[in-house]
Every structure is written in structure tokens, then in C-alpha cells.
Amino acid sequence: MGRLSGFLSISAGDKVRVVVAATLLLIVQFGFAFVSFSSLRRVLLGVSTTLSRIVPGIPAPIRIAWAVEATDRNVPGKRTCLMRSLTSETMHRLYHHDIIHRIGVDPSGTDADDLETVTVSRGTFEAHSWIEHEGEILLGDLEDLSRFEPLPPLNGADDR
Numbered sequence: 001m002g003r004l005s006g007f008l009s010i011s012a013g014d015k016v017r018v019v020v021a022a023t024l025l026l027i028v029q030f031g032f033a034f035v036s037f038s039s040l041r042r043v044l045l046g047v048s049t050t051l052s053r054i055v056p057g058i059p060a061p062i063r064i065a066w067a068v069e070a071t072d073r074n075v076p077g078k079r080t081c082l083m084r085s086l087t088s089e090t091m092h093r094l095y096h097h098d099i100i101h102r103i104g105v106d107p108s109g110t111d112a113d114d115l116e117t118v119t120v121s122r123g124t125f126e127a128h129s130w131i132e133h134e135g136e137i138l139l140g141d142l143e144d145l146s147r148f149e150p151l152p153p154l155n156g157a158d159d160r
Contacts, residue, residue: 017067104148
């Protein structure tokens with residue numbers, strides 16, 4: 001099945017979510033080139049909170065994760081786990097889903113393709129970002145996720 005016929009075969013709600021995910025993935029990818037993660041996240045979550053008052057429907061959280069992953073596979077460009085999880089967090093905010101945005105670090109730094117590798121004065125480590133809902137990983141699950149030591153969740157009381 002081609003991309004267009006695949007898109008045409010999904011529900012109207014999923015079509016909207018795919019278009020929103022594509023738009024957000026590109027905004028996030030572009031935004032990372034010009035502003036910090038915290039600034040971009042603050043703007044996106046603020047806009048999504050405002051728009052959540054007018055967005056109809058409440059899809060299951062797994063449908064948001066599906067839309068982000070499916071869109072990421074089909075939109076040209078290379079995006080990181082952090083870009084996908086920020087896109088997902090923004091979309092979940094639109095629908096008032098109670099998700100947890102996590103970042104974990106692995107100080108051994110095995111340098112996988114999809115992960116953020118960071119070099120600091122004392123060495124290199126890898127980081128990975130994922131989204132959880134009710135104890136389940138919706139987006140960013142890895143076979144070896146347990147090697148990442150989770151930092152405190154990104155979404156705190158000041159984010160709501």
C-alpha cells in the first residue's frame with residue numbers, strides 16, 4: 001500500500017492527527033536549529049494548552065503515539081527521539097492526556113543511531129527520551145531501555 005492510499009484509508013480523526021503530527025515534527029526539527037529545547041517546549045506546550053479548548057474529540061493516547069511514529073517514518077528528514085517525544089507531548093497536551101515525558105541517560109554511551117550522544121568535559125554519554133502513560137511506554141520504547149537511568153520527569157506542576 002502506498003503512502004497516499006494508506007493515508008486515505010485511515011479514519012478522519014487519524015488523518016487530522018497525522019497532519020498535526022507532521023506539522024509539529026517539522027516545527028520541532030526546525031525549531032531545534034534556532035532555540036533551546038526548554039524555550040521550544042514552553043512555546044509548544046503553551047500553544048497546545050490554548051488550542052486544547054477548541055480541539056474536538058479525545059482519542060486514546062496510543063493513537064497519538066501511532067500518529068507521531070507513522071508520520072515520522074513517512075516525512076523526509078532525520079529526527080531524534082527528543083524531537084518525537086516533544087511532538088508527542090505537545091499532541092497529548094491538546095487532548096488533556098496525563099502522560100509523563102522522560103529523559104534517561106546512559107553514561108556508557110554505546111552510540112546507537114537514534115539516540116542523543118552528548119560529550120561533556122568528563123566524557124560522553126547517551127540520552128534517550130520517551131513518553132509514558134499509566135505505567136506503559138507509548139513512544140520511544142527500546143529493547144534495552146533499562147540501561148537508561150531516568151531523570152526526573154519533564155512535566156512538573158509548572159507545565160500544567
